Amino acid sequence: MHRLALAAAAFLVAGTTAGAAADYPSKTITVMVPHAAGGPTDTVARLVTESMTRTLGQQLVVENQGGAGGTLGTGRASRADPDGYTLLLHHVALASSASLYRKLPFDPATSFVGVGLITDVPMTIVGKADLKPDNIGELLDYIRANKDQVTYAHAGVGSASHLCGMLFQDAIDVQMTTVSYKGTGPAMTDLLGGQVEVMCDQTTNTVGHIKSGKIKSYAATTKSRLSVLPDLPTLDESGLKGFEVTIWHGLFAPKGTPGDIVDKLAAALQTALKDPRVVERFAQLGIEPVSPERATPAVLDQHLQSEIAKWKPVIQEAGIYAD
Structure with missing residues (x-):
């Protein structure tokens, strides 16, 4: 029963x-x-x-x-x-x-x-519109020469932009001054306004600004170039062999x-x-x-x-x- x-x-x-x-x-x-x-x-x-x-x-x-x-x-x-x-x-x-x-x-x-x-x-390494370097090679030289004086923005601890930044800084063996924001929106706003210099962010958030010329683009974090930005080199082809971050x-x-x-x-x-x-x-x-x-x-x-x-x-x- x-x-x-x-x-x-x-x-x-x-x-x-x-x-x-x-x-x-x-x-x-x-x-x-x-x-x-x-x-x-x-x-x-x-x-x-x-x-x-x-x-x-x-x-x-x-x-x-x-x-x-x-x-x-x-x-x-x-x-x-x-x-x-x-x-x-x-x-x-x-x-x-x-x-x-x-x-x-x-x-x-x-x-x-x-x-x-x-x-x-995919993610992209981007900079404020008037940042002096014009390509990824010049950007890497600029970061290495200025070290912790370069400001890197991210959307908060554990965010995609934070994780990408950690890997990027580790790959080039240079620690930038990181500026943490409460979200991607405020971080991108300050990059657009020139208050910070460099950021690594998803194409979802950067492609429009790149195409409008509001920010500079330096490299993609994928192994192959992006169809939406075919002229943008990858970090892998720019000397950081094996670098790949997708979110x-x-x-x-x-x-x-x-x-x-x-x-x-x-x-x-x-x-x-x-x-x-x-x-x-x-x-x-x-x-x-x-x-x-x-x-x-x-x-x-x-x-x-x-x-x-x-x-x-x-x-x-x-x-x-x-x-």
Whole structure:
């Protein structure tokens, strides 16, 4: 009798889960972006969620909550009910936070389940419009000659621009004076205004300014040149052999979200990454969507774990920690 009761209970739970997945979504879905509005991650989120809205038949609303290197918004998403109605769209900073922060209100390795990778975004080394060097060779000479007098802007500890800057300074064996901002927007504003000199940021945020002449471009952080900026050399071809940094974005759900719901979201994401409107806009920003084979829960789960392992020694060697 006891076994029959357990079996009946299991059947009811399975039926309820399946029924919830079949009816999902039945209301608005909130997508947490733990960075300021108008930044690179916000841009990716709004393009993808607009397409997913059409596929799922319910509105996906982007909600920005920046601060503390993205940990505030991420913590809030981790505490949400695992019912598929609160998601997290984050990037490499989720992986780096595992080593950067001594205490977190979530576990980067276990608090979320992957829905799928979205993009691998190239980065560019850029400078203020009136910066004296005109090419990457001259910039490297300028940085080495002036050392800590050169100001390098980034969007906060653990941000993509911060991580790229750490690797760049390590590659050239020079430490610049770093200026930390609360988001990419304020950092780029000061670069445009000439208050800081150099920055490494995603093409999502730099291509428009480069093409308008508002900032100088020096190099791409990819192994191959960018189709959107074909005349821009790579750091690899400019003497920093092997230098490569791309910033991935991924869509996550809180741990415990039913697998059927995750799969439905993954299918909608895969559709979005093939949407001609999304592909065209991504191309204008120098972004390529990942293949459908990579936009899956299993691939993102594996990728997150490998990225946590990748950034741990980099951060430990730099001796950078945040409270």
